[in-house]
Amino acid sequence: MYSRNKWREEIPCEATAVWVCSNEECTCWMRNNFSFESIPTCWKCQSPMTSGTRQLPPIHNNNPEMKGR
Numbered sequence: 001m002y003s004r005n006k007w008r009e010e011i012p013c014e015a016t017a018v019w020v021c022s023n024e025e026c027t028c029w030m031r032n033n034f035s036f037e038s039i040p041t042c043w044k045c046q047s048p049m050t051s052g053t054r055q056l057p058p059i060h061n062n063n064p065e066m067k068g069r
């Protein structure tokens with residue numbers, strides 16, 4: 001037997017910077033990986049987005065954080 005939700009628990013989520021739509025009726029958000037020169041607008045409702053955080057699994061990129069060997 002195994003839990004169907006087990007994989008969710010094993011993914012280490014961390015507070016990730018995101019842009020969140022300021023429209024309370026809209027649930028749009030996107031990762032804040034890019035350096036925007038200005039505040040982005042929601043692609044759905046055109047509302048200005050505000051910076052926030054979400055618990056997300058970290059993105060794997062080509063910049064390993066492991067130091068030493």
Ligand SMILES: [Zn+2]
Nearest residue numbers: 021026042045
């Ligand atoms: Zn929106």
